[in-house]
Amino acid sequence: MSKKTVGLGRFQLKYHLNYIIIAVAAIVFAVMSLTGNIKHSDTVLLEKIAIAIMLATSLGMVVGFLGELSLGHAGFMCVGAYLGGKTAALLEPVLGNGILTLLIAVVVGGLAAAVFGMIIGLPALRLRGDYLAIVTLAFGEIMRSMVMNVPSTLFGGTLGLQTPRYDKKYLFIIAFAFVLIALAVIQNLLRSKHGRAITSIRDNEIAARASGINVTKYKLVVFTISSLFAGIAGVLYSYTQSRVQSANFDYNYSIEILVMVVLGGIGSINGSIIAATLVTYLNVKLQTILTGDLAVLQNLFYAIILIIIVIYNNAPALKHFREKYNFKALTARLLKKRSAKAEPAAPETDGKEEA
Amino acid sequence: MDFLVTLINGLSSGGTYAIIALGYTMVYGIAKMLNFAHGDIIMVGGYAMYVTLMAMGHPVIAVCAAAVFCMILGIVIEKVAYKPLRGASPLAVLITAIGVSFLLQSLAQIIFGSSPKMPLKLQISGAVTIGAMRIDYSTILTLAVTVIIMVALSVFVKYSKTGRAMVAVSEDRDAALLMGINTNRIITITFAIGSVLAAVAGYLMLCKAPSLSNTLGSMPGIKAFTAAVIGGIGSIPGAMVGGLLLGVVECISYSIPALAPFTDAVEFSILIIVLLVKPSGILGKMRREKV
Numbered sequence: 324m325s326k327k328t329v330g331l332g333r334f335q336l337k338y339h340l341n342y343i344i345i346a347v348a349a350i351v352f353a354v355m356s357l358t359g360n361i362k363h364s365d366t367v368l369l370e371k372i373a374i375a376i377m378l379a380t381s382l383g384m385v386v387g388f389l390g391e392l393s394l395g396h397a398g399f400m401c402v403g404a405y406l407g408g409k410t411a412a413l414l415e416p417v418l419g420n421g422i423l424t425l426l427i428a429v430v431v432g433g434l435a436a437a438v439f440g441m442i443i444g445l446p447a448l449r450l451r452g453d454y455l456a457i458v459t460l461a462f463g464e465i466m467r468s469m470v471m472n473v474p475s476t477l478f479g480g481t482l483g484l485q486t487p488r489y490d491k492k493y494l495f496i497i498a499f500a501f502v503l504i505a506l507a508v509i510q511n512l513l514r515s516k517h518g519r520a521i522t523s524i525r526d527n528e529i530a531a532r533a534s535g536i537n538v539t540k541y542k543l544v545v546f547t548i549s550s551l552f553a554g555i556a557g558v559l560y561s562y563t564q565s566r567v568q569s570a571n572f573d574y575n576y577s578i579e580i581l582v583m584v585v586l587g588g589i590g591s592i593n594g595s596i597i598a599a600t601l602v603t604y605l606n607v608k609l610q611t612i613l614t615g616d617l618a619v620l621q622n623l624f625y626a627i628i629l630i631i632i633v634i635y636n637n638a639p640a641l642k643h644f645r646e647k648y649n650f651k652a653l654t655a656r657l658l659k660k661r662s663a664k665a666e667p668a669a670p671e672t673d674g675k676e677e678a
Numbered sequence: 679m680d681f682l683v684t685l686i687n688g689l690s691s692g693g694t695y696a697i698i699a700l701g702y703t704m705v706y707g708i709a710k711m712l713n714f715a716h717g718d719i720i721m722v723g724g725y726a727m728y729v730t731l732m733a734m735g736h737p738v739i740a741v742c743a744a745a746v747f748c749m750i751l752g753i754v755i756e757k758v759a760y761k762p763l764r765g766a767s768p769l770a771v772l773i774t775a776i777g778v779s780f781l782l783q784s785l786a787q788i789i790f791g792s793s794p795k796m797p798l799k800l801q802i803s804g805a806v807t808i809g810a811m812r813i814d815y816s817t818i819l820t821l822a823v824t825v826i827i828m829v830a831l832s833v834f835v836k837y838s839k840t841g842r843a844m845v846a847v848s849e850d851r852d853a854a855l856l857m858g859i860n861t862n863r864i865i866t867i868t869f870a871i872g873s874v875l876a877a878v879a880g881y882l883m884l885c886k887a888p889s890l891s892n893t894l895g896s897m898p899g900i901k902a903f904t905a906a907v908i909g910g911i912g913s914i915p916g917a918m919v920g921g922l923l924l925g926v927v928e929c930i931s932y933s934i935p936a937l938a939p940f941t942d943a944v945e946f947s948i949l950i951i952v953l954l955v956k957p958s959g960i961l962g963k964m965r966r967e968k969v
Binding site for chain 1: 706711762763765772773781784787792896897900904907943946950953
C-alpha cells in the first residue's frame with residue numbers, strides 16, 4: 324500500500340468508491356420506493372442485503388484484520404434483536420412507531436450488544452484462535468438458550484418476541500443509512516494508525532506486543548465495535564419481523580455470515596460487501612426453488628464453497644499456482660498485452676492489506 | 679442418596695464427554711488443530727449404526743461397522759481437507775474444519791431427511807436397584823466403557839511404540855521427524871483413533887436415548903471440546919478429568935430446578951472461569967510462545 328493513502332486532506336476516490344456506490348444504489352432504490360416503482364418483495368430483499376452487509380463487514384473486521392475467529396456473531400445479533408426489539412415494543416405506545424423509537428431501539432440494542440461483546444471479550448481475548456472461537460460459539464448458544472428460557476413475559480419464550488414493524492417503503496433506506504455509518508466507522512478505523520496496529524496483531528502478535536502495541540486494548544476495541552454493529556443489524560432485523568425468534572440466531576447463521584466473509588476474501592471489506600449481497604440474493608431466490616428437505620442443499624453448497632475457497636487460498640502446495648493465476652495477475656497480464664508499451668505496472672499490493 | 683444417584687449419572691454422562699474429548703485433545707495435541715468436525719463424526723457413526731442395524735439387525739455388528747466406517751471417514755477427512763493445509767495459518771485450518779462439520783451435517787440431512795430416526799434396537803433399557811438407588815444399565819455400561827477406554831488408551835500411549843511416537847510428535851513435531859518418526863502416519867493414526875472413539879461415544883449416547891438426527895453430535899461435540907479445554911487441551915488425563923467434571927456439573931445443575939433451564943450456560947461459564955484462573959486448563963502445561 325502506498326504511503327500517501329492515509330493523508331487526511333487528500334480525497335482519494337478509490338477509497339471512497341464503495342460508500343459512493345452503496346449510497347447511489349440506496350438513493351436510486353429509495354426514489355423508486357417513494358414513487359412506488361418497487362415491488363414489495365424487492366424491498367424485503369434490500370432490507371436483508373443491508374443487514375447482511377452490516378453483519379459481514381463487522382465480522383470481516385474481526386476475522387480479516389484482527390485475525391481471530393468469532394463464531395458467535397449471530398449471538399450478538401440476537402442480543403441486539405431482543406433488547407432493541409423489546410425497547411421498541413415498550414416505547415411504541417409512548418412515542419408511536421416512528422423514527423425516534425427506531426433510533427432509540429438501535430442505540431439500546433447496539434450498545435447492549437457492544438457491552439456483551441466487551442464482557443465476553445475480556446476473558447476471551449486472553450485466548451487465541453481455537454479457544455476464542457469456541458468461547459464465542461458457546462456465547463451464541465448461551466444467548467439463545469437464555470432468551471428462550473427467561474419468563475415468557477419478558478422475551479416471549481419459545482414463541483418469540485413480538486416487535487413493532489416499520490413501513491416497508493422506508494425501512495430499507497434507514498438500514499442502508501446504518502450500513503454507510505458502519506462502513507465509515509470500520510473503514511476509517513482500519514485505515515487509521517489504529518487499523519495498522521490491528522493488522523500488525525494479526526500478522527504477528529508477539530512482534531506487535533514488542534513494538535509497544537496494546538494488544539488487549541485493540542482486540543477489545545475491535546470486538547466491541549464488531550458486536551455493536553452486529554447488535555444494530557439485530558435491531559434492524561427485529562423491525563423486519565413481526566416476531567423475533569431465537570431459533571434464527573443459531574450456529575448455522577453465524578456460519579452463513581462467515582461464509583460471506585470467506586467468499587468475499589478474508590481481509591477485504593469490499594469483498595464482504597459483494598459476497599453478502601450475492602449470498603443474500605441467492606438465498607432469497609433459492610428459497611422459492613429449494614423447499615422442504617431440499618433447503619439443506621444450500622448449506623451443503625456453503626460448506627463445499629467454504630472448504631474449497633479456504634484450501635485454494637491457503638494451501639502451501641498451491642502457492643505457486645495462486646501467484647500465477649490470481650485475478651490481479653491475470654488482469655495485469657491482459658493489460659500488458661493490450662498496450663505493450665504501457666508504463667511499468669504499479670507494484671503489486673498484498674491482497675490482505677486491501678481494505 | 680439422591681445426590682449419589684446424580685453423581686453416578688453425572689460421571690456416566692461425563693464419561694461420554696470424556697471419550698469425545700479424548701478425540702479432540704489427541705488431535706489437538708498432535709495436529710495442533712481443533713477438529714470441529716469431530717462432533718459430527720459421532721453423528722455419522724450413529725447413522726452408520728442405524729443403516730447396518732436395518733441391514734444386519736444386530737447391535738454388536740452395527741457398532742463395529744460404525745467404528746470402521748468412522749475410522750475411514752476420519753482418515754479421509756484428514757487427507758482431503760486438513761493435510762493440504764498443513765503449515766497454513768491456524769485460522770484457515772479452523773475455517774476448513776467448520777466447513778467439514780457443516781458438510782457432514784448437511785449431507786446427513788440430505789440423505790436421511792430432517793426427521794429423527796429411532797434405532798430402538800440400540801437402546802438398553804432396564805435398571806438395577808441397590809437399596810433406594812436406581813441406576814440404569816446404560817449408565818453402568820457407559821461407566822465401564824469409559825474406564826476401559828481410559829485404561830487402554832493410557833497403556834497404549836505409554837507403552838506402545840506408536841503411542842510413544844504420538845507423545846513425541848505432540849511435544850515437537852520437527853524434532854520427532856528428525857528422530858525418524860513418520861509424522862504424517864502418526865497424524866493419520868490419531869485421526870483414526872479419535873474417530874473410532876467418536877463412534878463409541880455415539881453408541882453410548884444412542885443406548886441411552888435412541889433418537890438420531892443430523893445435529894446429534896454438535897452440542898455434545900462443543901461440550902466435549904469445552905471439557906478438553908477445561909482439563910487442559912492436548913493432555914489425555916486432562917480430557918478425562920475435564921469430561922467427568924463437566925458431566926457431574928451438568929447433572930447437578932439439571933437436578934436443581936432453578937438452574938435446570940440454564941444448564942448449558944452454567945457449563946460454559948465453568949469454561950470461562952477455568953480459562954480465567956488457569957488458561958492452560960486444569961492439567962495442561964503452560965507453553966511459552968516462542969518467536
